[in-house]
Amino acid sequence: MAYLRNLTVALVAGLAPIAAAAQCGGGFAAFKAGLASEAAANGIAPATADRFLSGVRRDPAVLKADRAQGVFQRPFIDFSRRLISQNRINTGRQKARQFQDTFDRIERTYGLDRHVLLAFWAFETDYGAFQGSFNTANALVTLAHDCRRPDLFRPQVFAAMELFANGAFDPDRTTGAWAGEIGMVQMLPRDILENGVDGDGDGVVRLKSSAPDALMSGGKMLEHLGWRAGEPWLQEVTVPAQMDWSLSGIATKLPASQWQSLGVIPRNGRLADLPASLILPQGHKGPAFLTYPNFDVYFEWNQSFTYVLTAAYFATRLAGAPVYDAGNPDPGLNAAQMKTLQQKLRARGYDVGQIDGILGAGTRSAVQSEQKRLGLPADAWPTPTLLNRL
16 A cells, blocks of 8 residues: 655656656567666666566556555444454554564664554454565566656666565566565655665565564664654544634644643643644544644545544554544545535636545645535535535
8 A cells, every 4th residue: 555655755866767658568579678668877786677578568457456445434433443443453462572672673673662653563464464476577567657657656666676686576576465565564665765674684684574674664664764762643532512623734833832821632641842743533523533643644644534534543542542533433434425526616617636536635624625615514524415405
């Protein structure tokens, strides 16, 4: 799932992605020839590029997987209950004990709370049990050839070539997720180049078979993305029956003390003395959370709002937080209704991204604006009432 990471992170290598973005589609053989030429322009030896690309094939199964992401259409309560089980909690705690020394090093070196990394490890590969069987070279080149997101995947092809030149990637045998991520915490090739760590001291970075290597590498990457040591990331709260719901959402950050003065109360513990956003994933009658600056780092790993919130919440559960109060949210929209809503919002000039039935950040922002205009609770949760009013 890490394929949705912020594109600016994936493009930091200076591989001329802007010019390359238009070079997608067309004949696959000609496309590979273009990759070879661009690789040479980026300083990759022609023999390396030719050997890397020689056996690469377009993989229709990759494209099918790319277009079949219905799980992200589920609302937070359904999605989180689907991903979080008692078995995953128990296994996470067992892994924390098994690799305590590694997690101690990660916390000392990178300032990353072990429960955050455990949650990613669980969701990405079920603690390493399911790492994907797609040929990684085929997946990356197929997605770079496809014109949906060439600016993300084309640079990853060249990063994989660099790994190949360093003896750390086999284009014939390296496998992983359909979107090109490799290893227990699912890292893209550019991230491996920049953040790969030999955690077990054997002189080789093996993200597929060495948990210390994978975990140390993931910890370094999250620190690189801006994780702030010793700070929380998410806290469940209760909200009053009435307040200005338009203040909710990631875009609004207020001092935690100000949220408390508005009646937002921590369900457990105390609020941190940090700027925070009030998140209502299913409206003001459903679960409620305050997110702190570290929560923003999650979006550098994955840009699905529902996935990010679930991963952040699961990390708090592993750390001992109770099950959230689901409340009694108003009924939401099904996938077809959500697409209709997105079409209506787009017709009104809002940027909602793809018409995909997924309640992402752009759709949430547009929903909140229309709720405010129509005099509805502006909590960014789309309901049949809103759809009918539009």
